[in-house]
Amino acid sequence: MSSAYFTGSPAEAAQVMPVGGLLSNFHVRLRSEASTGLGSYTFTVLRDVSGTGDRFAATTLTCTVSGSALGCADTQHAEGFSPGDLIVVRASPQGAVLGVQMQWTARFAPRRP
Helix, strand or coil: CCCEECCHHHHCCCEEEECCCEEEEEEEEEEECCCCCEEEEEEEEECCCCCHHHHHEEEEEEEECCCCCEEEEEEEEEEEEEEEEEEEEEEEEECCCCCCEEEEEEEEEEEEC
């Protein structure tokens, strides 16, 4: 899985969860450093809480990339999702940051019937 948004509506980059299950081991990788100084990006998995893509809320899955680091991970949290849930990753810049391309991945364990 891989998507993020910086401006505009999160629904524009949202992905549909095809089956229910547990998302964990959230990892983000940058193609270049986030900042040449003290800037950082915090990446957070959001879920649609409206059922229509109109309102997204943060989950516990989050990590921060600072300075010249190229990645981060959250291996402590997990979130359950239902079939049809919309999810997206928000990139929140802090301080002086560079424009970067990112990729994210996570472990997904589908629910067994």
